[in-house]
Amino acid sequence: MTKTEIAKAFSNGEFEKTYDFIAKDAEWIVVEEDKFSGKQAIIDNCEQVGNYFKSVTIDFKTLNIITDGNKVVINGTAEFLRDGKRVSFVSACDVYEFNEDSQIQRITSYCIQSK
Template sequence: MTKTEIAKAFSNGEFELTFQYLADNVLWTVVGENYFDCKKAVMNNCEQVSSYFKSVTTNFKMTNMIADNNLVAVCGTAEFIRDDKKANFVSACDVYEFNGNNKLQTITSYCIQEKNRISE
């Protein structure tokens, strides 16, 4: 996978596809919420998030992707639906930094829940 494919997969919740590309000492910061400081911690959180994704219908939309050398930024939205009703809507930007071995070294996620957003 290319760096942009890895970033897109992670941002879209396809975490298992990205596990082999995580550096052992990867750092994932979900700004204002959580901090995961090694591959095992990141993978454990991904598994918890995946469980939530399986409990709802998800609608991911990527609005922008910017890539420059070892950096990739992915912006988009995620709508979560349960019982035909919107359970949550999030606007997000994930910034990925790859090390010299093309492994994910840092992930910084900015997630904003929008309670009154109506999707198109």
């Protein structure tokens, strides 16, 4: 997978596809919410989020993908539905930084939930 494909898969909740591309000492910062240090902590959180994703229908929309060297930035939206009704709507921007081995070294996520 390319860096862009890895980043897009992660941003769209296809976490399992990205596990082989996460550096052992990576970190994931969800601004104003949480921080996960190390590959296993990131995978553990992905599994929790993935379980929630299985309980809803999600409409991901990717608006922009910007790449520059070892960085990929993706912004988009996610609408979460249950029984045809909106549970939540999130506008998000994920900044991915890759190391020299094309593994994710850092993810910084900005998530704004609609009221």
